[in-house]
Amino acid sequence: MKYDFASIEPKWQAKWQQEKTFATETGSGKPKFYGLVEFPYPSGQGLHVGHARPYTAMDVVARKKRMDGYNVLFPMGYDAFGLPTENYAIKNHIHPAKVTHDNIENFTKQLKMLGYSFDWDRVVNTTDPEYYKWTQWIFLQLYKKGLAYKTTMPVNWCTSCKCVLANEEVVDGVCERCGAPVVRREKSQWMLKITEYAQRLIDDLDELDFIERVKTQQKNWIGRSTGAEVTFKATTGDDIVVFTTRPDTLFGATYMVISPEHRYVKQWADKLENLSTVEEYVAAAARKSDFERTELAADKEKTGVELRGVRAVNPVNGREIPIFISDYVLSSYGTGAIMAVPAHDTRDWAFAKKFGCEIIEVVAGGEDVQKQAFTAKDDTGVLVNSEFLNGLTVKQAIPAITKWLEEKGIGHEQVNYKLRDWVFSRQRYWGEPIPMVWCDKCGWVPLPEEQLPLLLPEVDSYEPTDTGESPLSKMADWVNTTCPHCGAPARRETDTMPQWAGSSWYFLRYMDPHNKQALASRQALDYWSPVDWYNGGMEHTTLHLLYSRFWHKFLYDIGVVPTKEPYHKRTSHGMILGEGGEKMSKSRGNVVNPNDVVAEFGADTMRLYIMFIGDFEKAAAWSAKAVKGCKRFLDRVWNLSEQLADSGAYSAANESAIHKTIKKVADDIEAMKFNTAIAALMALVNDFYANGCSRGDYAAVLLMLSPFAPHMAEELWESLGFAAQRGGQACQQAWPAYDASKTVAAEVNMAVQVGGKLRATITVPLDSEQDAVVAEAMKDPKVRKFTEGMETVKVILVKNKLVNLIVRSKK
RNA sequence: GCCGGUGUGAUGGAAUUGGUAGACGUGACGGACUCAAAAUCCGUUGGGCUAAUCCCCCGUGUGGGUUCGAGUCCCACCACCGGCACCA
Numbered sequence: 001m002k003y004d005f006a007s008i009e010p011k012w013q014a015k016w017q018q019e020k021t022f023a024t025e026t027g028s029g030k031p032k033f034y035g036l037v038e039f040p041y042p043s044g045q046g047l048h049v050g051h052a053r054p055y056t057a058m059d060v061v062a063r064k065k066r067m068d069g070y071n072v073l074f075p076m077g078y079d080a081f082g083l084p085t086e087n088y089a090i091k092n093h094i095h096p097a098k099v100t101h102d103n104i105e106n107f108t109k110q111l112k113m114l115g116y117s118f119d120w121d122r123v124v125n126t127t128d129p130e131y132y133k134w135t136q137w138i139f140l141q142l143y144k145k146g147l148a149y150k151t152t153m154p155v156n157w158c159t160s161c162k163c164v165l166a167n168e169e170v171v172d173g174v175c176e177r178c179g180a181p182v183v184r185r186e187k188s189q190w191m192l193k194i195t196e197y198a199q200r201l202i203d204d205l206d207e208l209d210f211i212e213r214v215k216t217q218q219k220n221w222i223g224r225s226t227g228a229e230v231t232f233k234a235t236t237g238d239d240i241v242v243f244t245t246r247p248d249t250l251f252g253a254t255y256m257v258i259s260p261e262h263r264y265v266k267q268w269a270d271k272l273e274n275l276s277t278v279e280e281y282v283a284a285a286a287r288k289s290d291f292e293r294t295e296l297a298a299d300k301e302k303t304g305v306e307l308r309g310v311r312a313v314n315p316v317n318g319r320e321i322p323i324f325i326s327d328y329v330l331s332s333y334g335t336g337a338i339m340a341v342p343a344h345d346t347r348d349w350a351f352a353k354k355f356g357c358e359i360i361e362v363v364a365g366g367e368d369v370q371k372q373a374f375t376a377k378d379d380t381g382v383l384v385n386s387e388f389l390n391g392l393t394v395k396q397a398i399p400a401i402t403k404w405l406e407e408k409g410i411g412h413e414q415v416n417y418k419l420r421d422w423v424f425s426r427q428r429y430w431g432e433p434i435p436m437v438w439c440d441k442c443g444w445v446p447l448p449e450e451q452l453p454l455l456l457p458e459v460d461s462y463e464p465t466d467t468g469e470s471p472l473s474k475m476a477d478w479v480n481t482t483c484p485h486c487g488a489p490a491r492r493e494t495d496t497m498p499q500w501a502g503s504s505w506y507f508l509r510y511m512d513p514h515n516k517q518a519l520a521s522r523q524a525l526d527y528w529s530p531v532d533w534y535n536g537g538m539e540h541t542t543l544h545l546l547y548s549r550f551w552h553k554f555l556y557d558i559g560v561v562p563t564k565e566p567y568h569k570r571t572s573h574g575m576i577l578g579e580g581g582e583k584m585s586k587s588r589g590n591v592v593n594p595n596d597v598v599a600e601f602g603a604d605t606m607r608l609y610i611m612f613i614g615d616f617e618k619a620a621a622w623s624a625k626a627v628k629g630c631k632r633f634l635d636r637v638w639n640l641s642e643q644l645a646d647s648g649a650y651s652a653a654n655e656s657a658i659h660k661t662i663k664k665v666a667d668d669i670e671a672m673k674f675n676t677a678i679a680a681l682m683a684l685v686n687d688f689y690a691n692g693c694s695r696g697d698y699a700a701v702l703l704m705l706s707p708f709a710p711h712m713a714e715e716l717w718e719s720l721g722f723a724a725q726r727g728g729q730a731c732q733q734a735w736p737a738y739d740a741s742k743t744v745a746a747e748v749n750m751a752v753q754v755g756g757k758l759r760a761t762i763t764v765p766l767d768s769e770q771d772a773v774v775a776e777a778m779k780d781p782k783v784r785k786f787t788e789g790m791e792t793v794k795v796i797l798v799k800n801k802l803v804n805l806i807v808r809s810k811k
Numbered sequence: 812g813c814c815g816g817u818g819u820g821a822u823g824g825a826a827u828u829g830g831u832a833g834a835c836g837u838g839a840c841g842g843a844c845u846c847a848a849a850a851u852c853c854g855u856u857g858g859g860c861u862a863a864u865c866c867c868c869c870g871u872g873u874g875g876g877u878u879c880g881a882g883u884c885c886c887a888c889c890a891c892c893g894g895c896a897c898c899a
Contacts, residue, residue, distance in 0.1 A: 213815055213894085220814065220895055227899080244899060257899090302897080328897040338899050346812090347897055418898050538893080612836070614824060618817085619892085626823065629836045632851095639851085664827095676825065679835035686835090689852085751831035756880045758831055782866090796879055802830050806879050 003638035005602030009711040013112055021729065022117040024073050026512070026524050033070040034528050035062045036507055036567070038536040038544070039077040039124075041499075042103035043084055047110040049592045049610065049622065050584070054535050054573045056607045057616060057674060059116045061533065063707035064669050066117075067735040073528055074117060075510035077124035078104050081132075082499040083161060083177065086430035090462050096430045100127055110594060114603050115710050117731070122513045126502030131509060132432045133453035134519040135501050138551065140435060140446050141558055147193040148424065150444060154261070154331075155423055157185040162464035164189060166423045166498065168221075168543045184286070187468060190434060190495065192422040194550045198222050199415075201549055210570040211617075214541050221542040223418025228402050230339065230411040232256060232312045234323070236268060240312055243334030243416055246344060246377070247405065248397035251386040252362035253339035254352070256312045256323045257304065260285040261331035265307070273308040278325065281305045285327045302328055302351040314339075315410045317387075326351065334416050342373065349373035362386050363394060422547065424498060427470040429462040431496030439483035439490040448484050454492075470494040503544050504551040507531050507566060519560070526562050534567040545570070571672060574619040576610070581621040592622050604709035605631040611674035611708060633682055634712055637705065640685065641716055645694040653691035657684055658700050659742040665704050666735065674708075681705060695720070706730040752777045753804040754786040770797045777803055 016022060037058045040051055062074035080100045089096040104125065111118065124131055142148040156165040160180030164187060169176045194201075202222055205215045227245035234240055240256065258264060260282045272278055281304070304326030311320045328347055329338050342352035342359045349372070352359055359369055363381035366374025374381065376394070383389040388404070389397045405411030425434065435447035435454045447454055457478040462471050472494040473479060483490040505519065511528040512520035536545070552566040577583055578590030585591065597606045609630040614620035645651065650658050661684045668677035681704060688697060699722050706713035710731060717723050717730040726733060744766060750773065752760040760780040764773055774795060777783050783805070790807035797803050 216815060217894060223895085223898065225898075242899080246899080326897090328899090330898065333898045340899090345899070347899075350897090416898075418895095541894085612823095620823075623823065623837075625837055633836085635851090675823095676835080679825075682835055749831085753831085753880070756878090761831065794879065796830090798830055802880090804830085804879055 003635055003712070005604060005711065008715045009113075009115065009598075009603050012711045012714050013115060016115075016117070017112070017120070020121070021731070022074070022119050023121055024071065024119045026527050028071040030069055030071040032073065032528060032532075033062075033065045034073045034507075034530070034532045035065065036075070036510075036531045036534045038540065039079050039503070039506060040107060041082055041084070042078045042080055042100060042107045044088055044099070044103055046103075046106050047594050048584070049594050049597070050576045052114060052594055052606065052610050053576055053613075053616075054537075055111070055116055056114070056610050057573065057672065058533070058535050059607075060611065060669060060674060060707040063117055063710065063731055064666070064735065066731065067703070067707075067733060069734065073122075073510065074119065075122045075124075075513075076111060076116070076118040076120075077122075077506055077510065078107065078126065079499065079503045079506070080104065080125055080127040081431045081497075081502055083163075083428065083430070086428060086462055089430070095458075096462065097127065100125075113598055114594065114607065117710070122510050124506055124509045124513050126432075126506065127430075129453040129455055130516075132502065134509070135432050135497065135505070136435045136447075136452050136454060137449060137519065138505060138555070139432075139497070139501070140449060140452075141560075142192060142554060143436070143446050145554070145558065147196065147554065148190060149193070150188060150190050152186060152188040153191075154184045155187050155189055156182045157187070157468070158182055161428075162466065162468065163427050164423055164425065166500075166543075167420050168422075168546070184288075185468065189423050190425040190436075190493075192424045192550075194422045194547070195417060195419055197550050197553055198224070198417040198419050200553060201546065204549075204553075204565055208565060208570070209568055211572060214538070214545070214570055214572065217538075217541045218546055221419065221546065224415060225417075226413070226415050228405060228411050229335065229414040230315065230405060232315060232339065234264070235311045235313070235320070236271060238264060238267070240264070240323075240337050241335045242337045242339045243414055244339055246341065246394075246398075247401045247411065248383060248386075248389065248392075248394050249341040249344045249362050250314070250316045250339065250401060251389070252341040252343050252360045253314055253321065254342060254358040254360055255321045255340045256337065257326050257329045257340055257348075257351070258323065258337040259329040259331040260325050260327055262325070262336050265325060268307065268310050271309045274305070278305050278307060281325060288327070302326060302347070302354050304328075304351065304355065306355070315405075315408070322357070324351075324355070332420060333418065343369035344374055346373045346375060360385060362389075422550075424501075425493075425495035426498050427468055427495055428464060429456070429459060429471045429496065431498065432456075432501055433472070433496055434493040436493040437481060437483060437490045438493065439486060439488055441488055442483055442485045442490075445483055445485045445490070451484075456496075470496060472496070500544060500547045504548040505555070507534075507548075508552075508555075508561065522562075525560075529561060530563045530565060531567045533569045533571070535571045535573060538572050572617060574615070574617055576613070577619055577621045579622055579624070584622075590622075597627065601627060601631045602634075602711070604712045605634055607710075608634065608678060608708050612678045614675055616672045616674055633685070634709060636685055636689070637701065638712065638716070640688055640693055641698065641720060643693070644698050644720075645692055647694040648696045648699075649694065650696050650700070651692065651694040654684075654687060654693070654697045656743050656745055657687050658697060658736075659739055662700065662704065662736050662738040663740075663743070666738070669707070678708065681708075700736045702730055703733055703736050748800045750800065751802040752780065752783055753802065754783060755807060756804060759783050759786055766800060768800075770795060770803070773797060773803045774805070777805070 035058050037054050062072050065072050085096050085099050089099050156170045158165050158175040158180055160178045170182050173182055175182055202219055202224060225245050227243055228247040229241055229243050232240045265282060269275055304324045307323045310323055312323050313320055340348040342348040342357060343361045344363055361369040362383060362385050363374060364384045365381040379393040379395055381394050383392045383397050389401060392400060402413050433454045433456055437445045439445050457475050459471060459475055479492050479494060481490055481492055508520050512524035515521055548566055555561045556564050582588060609627045612630055661680050664680045665677045702713045702717050713730045746766055747763050748766055749761050749763055751758055752762055759782045762776050764776050787807055790809055792805055792807050794806040
């Protein structure tokens with residue numbers, strides 16, 4: 001009988017669906033395992049082979065965990081709000097909800113076609129009002145705790161999406177999604193105080209089993225630095241507060257720089273002798289897009305203007321120093337003002353050289369500071385020209401000066417973060433409405449919780465407006481409401497939430513997806529939390545992963561969830577590239593469609609290949625030829641079923657190899673080394689071809705193969721009578737038992753080295769002692785040849801592995 | 812510039828973490844089967860030297876080092892990939 005995947009696969013998929021083979025009960029005597037993959041955005045293009053890699057991997061893990069006796073939660077859903085759907089809807093005049101519905105239907109079909117063991121009764125969809133009701137509810141809780149606020153500030157504005165972006169969504173000055181330039185605009189936006197959680201988002205990483213590069217990337221993004229805030233007096237009498245990580249260099253501060261947006265620039269306008277030049281510079285800085293600003297940053301050419309008419313006083317020595325504005329000082333970091341120490345900071349040095357500022361060395365130990373800044377922050381430098389700090393190393397001087405500043409009341413230790421608050425409003429239609437009402441008397445009033453969900457209204461046009469207002473603002477019926485507080489006429493917020501909102505808590509909803517009273521029942525949360533293993537893309541490290549950790553910590557603080565962190569273990573997969581090793585894209589014409597692969601080779605081959613393709617964490621190029629190799633392997637497994645010896649036990653010739661493979665495959669799955677797990681199975685099947693194969697041997701291979709190629713495994717399991725014999729599907733069996741004692745053979749092959757060079761291999765009884773091994777080795781003519789006339793000075797024995805004879809010529 | 816990662820046959824990639832480099836797959840070559848091809852099965856396949864699948868030598872980006880022994884550890888360098896970047 002031929003391996004007819006085209007009829008086998010739908011057969012088993014239908015059976016799994018009918019019998020709800022993978023439905024999960026909350027609560028059971030078994031230990032729980034919650035495996036999670038990032039839910040897809042249901043785009044019109046359908047499932048990509050890039051999706052198949054992480055999904056297949058976690059499916060293999062989930063299936064293996066079930067065989068290990070775990071109660072496994074392995075859910076799937078759709079992150080369906082977002083711009084591509086909205087843009088498609090605009091272009092084709094179809095409602096985004098309809099587009100979403102159709103795309104989800106297609107995705108579901110494709111996911112089922114690949115045989116994933118999701119619990120399909122727990123599907124969530126972020127655009128479902130029953131779901132986003134709770135997204136809105138979380139927002140209200142954030143608002144009540146003061147963590148959501150509306151403010152006017154310069155924001156990133158995508159010129160193409162006509163929408164604001166979070167800092168995390170701007171990459172190299174362009175929109176992360178569409179690549180259009182991002183400019184800065186003053187807009188009133190809802191913000192979430194993620195900065196309040198900055199320290200905990202760093203600290204709690206220590207307890208988590210995240211791969212290291214995710215941890216470092218998150219830490220770098222949060223960007224903690226410790227230093228001091230110091231207050232300088234301006235000649236106007238105002239205080240100028242600066243942040244510095246080098247308070248020890250305070251005596252070398254020869255000028256100050258404040259950002260062009262700093263409030264003092266306007267405040268001091270009437271005192272400035274060169275007001276028009278200053279205003280010109282401020283205007284020019286404001287015009288620059290983020291892209292231009294990062295471009296300019298690259299060549300480090302400093303620009304700026306001195307504020308003539310106002311000066312500052314260095315608090316440590318009373319010296320009057322000039323104040324500049326320059327866009328190398330950012331308004332959004334620290335205090336928007338710095339003390340410049342050109343001798344010991346490369347940026348200040350470059351600026352000082354250009355504008356002729358004084359350079360005073362206060363840390364000795366480097367090159368001439370007139371030629372180059374000396375920035376070492378360790379013990380190599382010693383303080384000079386700094387009165388009471390002289391003679392101290394930098395490391396000693398920092399606490400000393402900090403203490404001094406505190407005593408004088410002009411400074412204190414300070415920690416700063418690069419992380420900014422999360423810009424949370426979007427001026428688009430297809431997102432969760434923000435449940436807030438503006439009342440002229442009461443200000444912003446949250447919608448009462450019992451009025452949730454606040455439904456998206458039906459509109460005629462979803463087009464974004466050029467004015468930067470949400471399309472919802474044109475819906476007078478919807479916008480005009482009454483104040484929940486005082487009953488006066490009021491207006492709804494018309495911005496919607498960013499796509500990251502729905503994905504920030506979806507893993508909680510899977511635990512109890514149909515709950516109408518809460519986002520999930522406490523019982524379900526207690527049972528399933530936290531996610532045991534979450535696999536996803538590196539591109540979400542500073543977006544989704546950071547945002548959802550923040551929300552989860554907040555929910556923990558208000559007593560909604562039982563754990564501080566949402567995910568225990570986080571792993572990441574590499575991208576699937578096209579045949580040539582380039583990124584798959586329509587324009588390159590190298591996109592592989594999973595439907596085509598499944599039609600030609602079957603889902604099991606597709607699954608097997610995507611796991612065999614290479615190191616799971618690294619990018620891998622698709623190879624049509626290698627796909628065939630995996631199909632060939634499955635054919636070989638299938639064909640073997642027709643030549644089985646009729647014994648339920650492992651055959652003597654294969655027993656040792658079977659036990660080794662059982663351990664190898666289990667270990668490799670746990671370590672995500674799927675490629676070597678499959679290689680081990682291939683090697684075992686090769687052994688079976690060489691040695692013959694019993695029914696018992698074969699059953700073991702079917703069980704080990706079942707997480708990777710479940711349809712074929714089930715079909716053979718059933719047709720060979722194992723299902724009837726052992727009861728239940730292959731995926732419902734226990735993982736075959738591993739017996740270490742069965743893996744050891746009576747004899748082992750050992751390498752013989754002379755002077756570290758391999759000269760022979762010998763076969764000796766297991767656990768042979770040194771003398772016996774050497775004696776056996778000396779029987780080998782090659783070994784004799786290299787030891788002839790030599791004196792053995794040392795023998796190194798690695799038991800059952802290797803013996804190394806160290807020789808030297810006799811005197 | 813800073814942080815992280817990678818570099819192994821023709822090729823995708825293995826290597827129990829310091830112990831026989833190249834598992835497994837692809838490709839190539841040879842054989843069996845076939846009228847033939849495909850499919851399948853069985854071999855061979857790092858380089859040099861060679862009549863030889865005898866020997867011997869070389870070989871994991873480059874140059875040093877530690878060690879009985881290094882793809883693996885240390886130092887310096889080169890190349891490529893990813894992240895961050897005027898963050899005081």
